[in-house]
Amino acid sequence: MTSDGAVLSPRLNTKLGGLRWASTARPVVALILFGVAWEAGIRWSGTTLLPSPYAVAAAIVELIQQGVLAKYIVASLFRTTWGFGLALLVGLPLGLFLGWFRPAAEALNPVIQILRPISPIAWIPLAILWFGITDAAPIFLIFLASVFPITVSTSAAVHGIPRIYLRAAQNFGVSGWRLWTRVIFPACLPQIITSLRIALGVAWLVVVAAEMIAVNSGLGYLIIDARNAGKRYDLVVAGMLMIGFIGLILDTLIRRLEHLPMVQWGLQNR
Amino acid sequence: MKPAIQMKEVTVDFPGPDGQPFRALEGISLDVAEREFVCLVGPSGCGKSTLLNVVAGFERPTHGKVIVEGDLVKGPDPRRIFVFQESAVFPWMTVLQNVALAAKDPSKLQDHISMVGLEGFEQAYPHQLSGGMRQRAEIARALAAEPDVIYMDEPFSALDYFTKLRLRRDLLRIWQEKEMTILFVTHDVEEAMQLADRIVVMGRAPGRILEVVEVPLERPRNIDAPIYLETRDHLLDVLGLS
Amino acid sequence: MTLLLVAMTKAFLLPVLVFVWIATISVLHGFMNLGWTARGSSDGASLVQIGFLPVTCHLTCPVTDFIRRETRGSGLFQPIKFNSWPELKEAFLARKTQATFLLAPMAIALREQGVPIKIVYLGHRDGTAVVVHRESSIRNFSDLRGKTIAVPNRFSNQRLLIFRALRDAGVPISEVNLVEMPPPDMPAALSVKAVDAICSGEPFMGQAELDGYGRVLALTKDMWPGFISCVLAVHEDLIQEQRPLVQEMVDGIAASGLWIDKSADNREQAADFVAKNYYHQNPRLLAYVLSKPADRVTYSSLNLVRENFREIEELGKLSGILSGKASFDDYTDTSFNPKPDSIKAPDFVYDK
Numbered sequence: 001m002t003s004d005g006a007v008l009s010p011r012l013n014t015k016l017g018g019l020r021w022a023s024t025a026r027p028v029v030a031l032i033l034f035g036v037a038w039e040a041g042i043r044w045s046g047t048t049l050l051p052s053p054y055a056v057a058a059a060i061v062e063l064i065q066q067g068v069l070a071k072y073i074v075a076s077l078f079r080t081t082w083g084f085g086l087a088l089l090v091g092l093p094l095g096l097f098l099g100w101f102r103p104a105a106e107a108l109n110p111v112i113q114i115l116r117p118i119s120p121i122a123w124i125p126l127a128i129l130w131f132g133i134t135d136a137a138p139i140f141l142i143f144l145a146s147v148f149p150i151t152v153s154t155s156a157a158v159h160g161i162p163r164i165y166l167r168a169a170q171n172f173g174v175s176g177w178r179l180w181t182r183v184i185f186p187a188c189l190p191q192i193i194t195s196l197r198i199a200l201g202v203a204w205l206v207v208v209a210a211e212m213i214a215v216n217s218g219l220g221y222l223i224i225d226a227r228n229a230g231k232r233y234d235l236v237v238a239g240m241l242m243i244g245f246i247g248l249i250l251d252t253l254i255r256r257l258e259h260l261p262m263v264q265w266g267l268q269n270r
Numbered sequence: 271m272k273p274a275i276q277m278k279e280v281t282v283d284f285p286g287p288d289g290q291p292f293r294a295l296e297g298i299s300l301d302v303a304e305r306e307f308v309c310l311v312g313p314s315g316c317g318k319s320t321l322l323n324v325v326a327g328f329e330r331p332t333h334g335k336v337i338v339e340g341d342l343v344k345g346p347d348p349r350r351i352f353v354f355q356e357s358a359v360f361p362w363m364t365v366l367q368n369v370a371l372a373a374k375d376p377s378k379l380q381d382h383i384s385m386v387g388l389e390g391f392e393q394a395y396p397h398q399l400s401g402g403m404r405q406r407a408e409i410a411r412a413l414a415a416e417p418d419v420i421y422m423d424e425p426f427s428a429l430d431y432f433t434k435l436r437l438r439r440d441l442l443r444i445w446q447e448k449e450m451t452i453l454f455v456t457h458d459v460e461e462a463m464q465l466a467d468r469i470v471v472m473g474r475a476p477g478r479i480l481e482v483v484e485v486p487l488e489r490p491r492n493i494d495a496p497i498y499l500e501t502r503d504h505l506l507d508v509l510g511l512s
Numbered sequence: 513m514t515l516l517l518v519a520m521t522k523a524f525l526l527p528v529l530v531f532v533w534i535a536t537i538s539v540l541h542g543f544m545n546l547g548w549t550a551r552g553s554s555d556g557a558s559l560v561q562i563g564f565l566p567v568t569c570h571l572t573c574p575v576t577d578f579i580r581r582e583t584r585g586s587g588l589f590q591p592i593k594f595n596s597w598p599e600l601k602e603a604f605l606a607r608k609t610q611a612t613f614l615l616a617p618m619a620i621a622l623r624e625q626g627v628p629i630k631i632v633y634l635g636h637r638d639g640t641a642v643v644v645h646r647e648s649s650i651r652n653f654s655d656l657r658g659k660t661i662a663v664p665n666r667f668s669n670q671r672l673l674i675f676r677a678l679r680d681a682g683v684p685i686s687e688v689n690l691v692e693m694p695p696p697d698m699p700a701a702l703s704v705k706a707v708d709a710i711c712s713g714e715p716f717m718g719q720a721e722l723d724g725y726g727r728v729l730a731l732t733k734d735m736w737p738g739f740i741s742c743v744l745a746v747h748e749d750l751i752q753e754q755r756p757l758v759q760e761m762v763d764g765i766a767a768s769g770l771w772i773d774k775s776a777d778n779r780e781q782a783a784d785f786v787a788k789n790y791y792h793q794n795p796r797l798l799a800y801v802l803s804k805p806a807d808r809v810t811y812s813s814l815n816l817v818r819e820n821f822r823e824i825e826e827l828g829k830l831s832g833i834l835s836g837k838a839s840f841d842d843y844t845d846t847s848f849n850p851k852p853d854s855i856k857a858p859d860f861v862y863d864k
Contacts, residue, residue, distance in 0.1 A: 048723070049700055071544045078541035081534055125602045132608040133592060133599075135546075167328055168358040172372045172415060173348040182371060186362035214563075214594045214603060217545040224595045227696040228566045229793045230719045260526075265361035265397040 051234035056241060059234040063222075073246065075217035076207050079135060083142025083210070084203040091147045091199075092192070095154025096184065105155065116148040121209045128213060138210035138218075145206040146199040153195030157188035190266025193257050200254050204247045219243050272340070274419060274451040275302035275325060279334035282320055282477075293476040294320050298334070300470060300479065302453060307445060309466035310455045313509065317477025318455045319423055325453065326352045326421045339418060348372075350419040351412040355427060357404040359396045365407045366392040373414040385444055386410040402433035406440075413444065419451045427456070438464055442489055459509070463502050464491055471508045481508050559590040560750065560757060563600045563612035566593060566791035567695070568714035568801055568809055569636050569742040570613040574790035575782050576761075576768040579860045588764055593790065596694065597665050604629075604745075611746040611761065616821070617828050618667035619745045623843035624835055628748040630845040633762045634816065635742035636769075638733040639801075639809030640670055641717040642677070643726040644709045645702055650729060653681035659708035660689040662698050669741040670711045672827040677735055679830075702726060713741065714809065715793060718801035733807055740820050751845060762848040763855060769811030770857035772802075779803055781862035815849040 035053050042052040051059070063069040098105040120141040131137040161184065169175075169183045211220030219239050226235035258267050277300045286292035295317045302308050310318040323329045325336050327346040336343040338350060346352070351372075359368045365388060369379050383392060386406040396404050405425055412420055426434045442465065445452055456462055462469045466485055473480045483505060491498055564570040573591050581587050592609055594600040597618070604612045605627065613635050622629050642661075644650045650659070656678065663671040671690070678685060693701060695712035699720040702710050709729065710720065720726025732739040744765060751758055772782050783799035791798065801808060818840050828834030 049703065074537065074540045075545045078537050078545075081537050085534065124599065128599065128602045128608065129606040132606065133603050135541075164354050164356065164358040165360060167346065167352070168354070168360075170328075171326070171346040171348065171350075171352050172411075174371065182363075183360065186360070189362065212595060213599055214592055216593065221595075225566075225792055227694075228595055229791070230696075230715060230797050231699070231723065231794075261395060262362045265395060 049231065049233055051237050055234040056238045059232075059238040060242070063235075063238065068217075068222075069242075072217055072219050072222050073242070075215070075221075076211070076219045076243075077246070079138045079210065079218065080142055080203050080207055082135075083139045084146050084200055086139070086143045087146035087150055087199065087203070088196075090143075091150030092154055095151040096158055096180070096188070098151070099155035099158025099188075100184070112148065112151065116152070119209075120145045120206050121212070124209075124213060133214040135215065137213045138207075138215060141210040141213075142203045142206050145210075146203040149195055149199045149202060150192075153198075154188060154192055157191035157195075158184060160191070161187045186262060190263045193254075193263055193267070196257070197251065197254050200250055201247065204243070204250055207243065219246075272304075273301040274304045274306070274339055275300075275453065276337040277301070277321075277325065277334070278337070280321065280324055280331045280336060281333040282317070282324060282329070283332040295324075295331075296476040296478045298477075298479060300482070302451060304451055305449050307452045307454065307465060307467045309462035309469045310453070310472060311457065311459060311462045311469055311505070311509070312472035312477075312480075313474060314457065315477075316472040316474035318472050320477065321472075322352075322421050322423050322453065322455050326350060328352070348374075348415050349417050350421065351415050351417040353405075353408055353412050353420060353422045353425045355424045357396065357401070357408050359404055359407045359411060361396045364393050364395055365399075365410070368396075368407060368411050369414045372411045374416045379414065382410045382414045385413060385447075387440065400433075402429050402437060405429065405437060409441070409444070413448070417450065419453070422452065422454045424456055425454075426461070427458070434461070439490070441465070459502060459505050463493075463498065463505070464489075469505060471505060483508075559587060560611060560754070560761075561590045561592050561609045562761075563592050563594050563603055563609040565595070565597070565600060565613070566793065567742075568639050568798070571772065571782065571786060571802075571809075572635060572765045572768050572811055572814075573613055574786045575772060576764045578785050578789065579768060579771070579858055580764065582862075583858065583860060588760060591790070597667075604747075607747065610750045611744065611758075613742050614745045615665065615667050616669060616740055616743045616824055617672065617833055618665070619743055620821075620825065620828065620834055620838055620843050621667055623838040629745050629843065630748055630751060631743045631745050631816065631843055632751075632758060632845050632848045633744040633765060634740050634814035635744060635765075636740075637810045637813065638731070638739050638807070639714055640673065640711065640732040640739065640741060641714075641808075642674070642709055642711045642729040642735075643702065643717050643720050644729045645705055646725050646727045648708060648727075650708065653677045653730075654683055656681075656709060657683050657687050658689075660691060660706075661709045661711065662691050662693040662701060662707045664692065664695050664712045666692060667833055668712070669739070669824070670713070672824065672831060673732065673736060673739070674711055675827055675831045676823075677730070685831075699723065699726070714801040715797050718804075719797055722797060722800055731805075731808060738820060740824070759848055763850055766814060766850050766855045767858055769814055770855060771860065772811045774857050776803060776806060779806075785862055816844050816846045 039053050042050060060069070063072075098108060123141055123144055124137075127137040127140050131140050165183060165187055169179055174183060207218065208220035208223060211218040212224055215221050219242055223236050223239040226232040226239065229235070257263070277298050280295055280298040281293070282295040283291040283293050298321060310321065312318050320329065324331050325338070325343065327343045327350075338347075341347075359365070360371070363371065365383065366379065369382055370376065373379055373382070383389060386409050388403065388406050388410060391399065391403065391407075396407065399407065408425070426437050429437065438461065454462075454465060463485065469483045469485060471480045471483060472478065483501060485501055487495070487498060487501075493499075562573060564573040577587050577589065577591050589611070592603070594603065597615070600612060601614070601618065601622075603609045604614070605622075616631070619629055619631050650656060661674055663674060665671075674688075674690065675685065678688060691707065693707070693710075695716045698707075698710040698712055698716055701707045702720055703723070703725045710717070717726070717728070721728065744762070746758055771778055779802040780799050783802055784795045787793045787795040787798045821840050821844070825834060825836065825840075829836050
């Protein structure tokens with residue numbers, strides 16, 4: 001048995017309970033150390049503005065007591081779900097289409113590359129114009145943030161399918177719809193899943209900016225509102241921490257997709 | 271008997287680095303009979319893989335044409351399956367799913383898998399198999415399409431010696447059982463000697479047929495027989511001159 | 513057979529999970545945040561929407577709304593809280609809000625750009641301060657020579673205020689460094705001495721004082737008597753289509769203004785219910801800026817007066833934000849000014 005179990009196969013790792021425990025303990029210890037360093041920093045600098053870990057925890061409790069914590073989390077998750085979901089619905093087919101049909105790619109690529117670097121915050125005025133001050137506006141901004149990485153990655157994945165797979169498919173008479181569902185799409189899936197991870201991260205990151213538009217709920221709104229409330233840095237940091245923590249959960253969940261057997265071929269380290 | 275494959279003056283030009291067309295194949299004319307096992311042998315760069323791709327319909331010749339079983343070749347066809355050098359089994363499907371995708375008769379899947387000796391690995395994914403087993407899976411898939419002709423492009427060259435021997439033996443068994451026509455490309459003279467009815471020796475710059483050598487010996491080939499050694503030496507001779 | 517079932521379940525598992533998640537989160541959101549119950553949804557749909565920011569300048573908006581809902585059971589309009597000026601303004605431009613509290617110079621500038629906006633009433637008088645660091649040596653406006661002053665939006669009256677004060681003190685604008693900063697960030701910037709002076713609406717000035725590091729250099733009521741900053745503005749269409757409603761809104765705001773100014777006790781009550789229900793600020797902070805001193809900000813005599821705006825136009829042109837294309841009669845509609853003595857403060861006591 002090696003000292004950190006790295007050489008063992010994944011199947012063995014789950015059976016040896018002890019090793020698994022160690023790899024969960026490490027990040028926990030790191031987080032605790034970080035918390036201690038934070039508290040020490042606050043005390044040593046004597047700041048009256050920056051909150052200590054205790055103050056942030058108290059702020060979270062306050063939010064729970066007011067009954068808004070669950071509401072805000074649900075609101076942000078709702079907008080991210082729909083924004084990201086729509087980005088998938090639009091970005092995947094568009095990416096597949098652009099990757100496969102060269103003339104379409106040549107026509108649309110400049111447009112996509114021009115729109116891509118525009119920060120969602122810059123879209124806020126247009127979002128208000130088109131979608132008003134309802135949930136549709138933040139959903140639109142989140143959609144914008146995620147649709148470009150998905151489209152570009154998917155189209156690159158299609159472009160990069162090894163020629164022999166396409167030739168083999170052609171040889172066996174696989175064509176039309178079957179070609180897309182049995183060959184092209186699965187061949188791109190590992191790369192698509194990697195891009196989904198990134199796109200979801202971007203979508204969740206944009207939540208704060210997206211919730212600048214007159215919504216009255218959400219974790220991003222919490223932070224913006226806390227700024228307007230005066231000296232509520234504890235709420236600001238509490239909001240930041242919760243966003244970070246939920247972001248971690250989202251990332252962990254989407255990484256489970258990497259365990260699907262039909263994509264492991266592209267995502268495993270050899 | 272009508273030949274299965276007829277190549278008529280096949281010529282292939284590629285755009286060269288300096289703008290001048292580069293002639294990969296020059297005037298290839300060759301007939302392959304039904305149920306024949308023909309090997310294309312030559313040094314790298316002689317165009318043997320290019321020729322195979324043209325015959326299979328993946329590439330168009332600049333001049334000339336190929337007729338397979340009476341049809342002019344315009345593109346790939348499920349009746350003539352290509353087996354690639356690097357395994358082309360789809361890694362996102364299990365062995366069984368790969369075979370099922372190609373299968374003409376869904377009830378015979380297990381037969382094809384058994385024929386290549388992969389029983390027990392139906393649910394395995396290609397990345398879980400060794401190189402040799404992957405090639406077996408590819409052959410099983412090719413067989414499942416029940417083709418009349420199989421094209422093989424150096425299918426065993428990436429495998430170790432022992433696996434090569436095993437697979438050659440199994441391939442011959444399958445060929446004899448199924449009565450297919452096989453056009454097999456290799457750079458390994460020994461391999462060609464073990465497998466082929468006829469060996470087409472190709473030379474390069476430009477790619478052309480140097481000589482067609484008959485190997486009318488019984489299989490499995492006795493590597494000590496004088497005729498075997500003579501033929502082999504003759505092959506090496508022809509190749510040495512190219 | 514079981515293998516087939518297992519395989520089928522596995523294949524459909526992912527799409528089913530996704531569908532369940534989308535449905536769950538949407539329903540949860542609907543009930544928790546969008547008020548998907550019989551009472552909540554019908555209320556907001558038909559009312560005129562008014563935009564406001566959580567600043568003392570816009571106090572009459574939540575006060576009118578709260579008193580109205582408490583005494584009559586339903587609101588006169590639907591207040592929509594924004595978090596910063598750009599979104600507030602853009603929502604109004606896009607007709608998502610039909611009326612809004614707005615900075616007076618911004619309203620005038622919009623009119624100059626052809627937006628059919630009409631100022632119908634004032635939001636407040638005074639209610640701004642210039643604050644410096646307690647330890648600084650700045651005692652009057654001429655001491656600001658060579659210093660950095662933070663102001664909000666360039667269309668704010670606070671910026672015009674600084675222009676006016678410096679002009680009166682004989683300090684050329686070029687010898688002062690004006691920076692634009694969001695008001696919530698100003699107290700912190702002052703506390704670390706990143707800027708030398710800050711000027712914005714309340715309660716941010718009061719916060720710097722309450723936290724101990726800020727010292728008031730001047731209150732607007734002393735610098736520019738009758739100072740106006742925020743106004744109530746509506747779309748021209750609203751005037752044409754719902755004139756009685758606009759009048760009701762103005763009357764309501766006038767009445768709440770009188771109520772707020774009636775007594776210190778009322779002010780404390782207002783600080784409490786506004787801070788808790790609308791602004792999400794500390795009630796103590798809001799109470800402080802409404803009472804120390806008692807006339808730091810006033811909400812009476814909010815009728816539109818031509819003279820007030822003349823000075824704004826002048827300073828606006830001087831500081832480069834107005835071109836002078838729009839005149840008082842273009843950008844205001846004084847027909848809603850209530851007759852003196854026709855408005856009474858409502859009889860309302862807040863039960864904490």
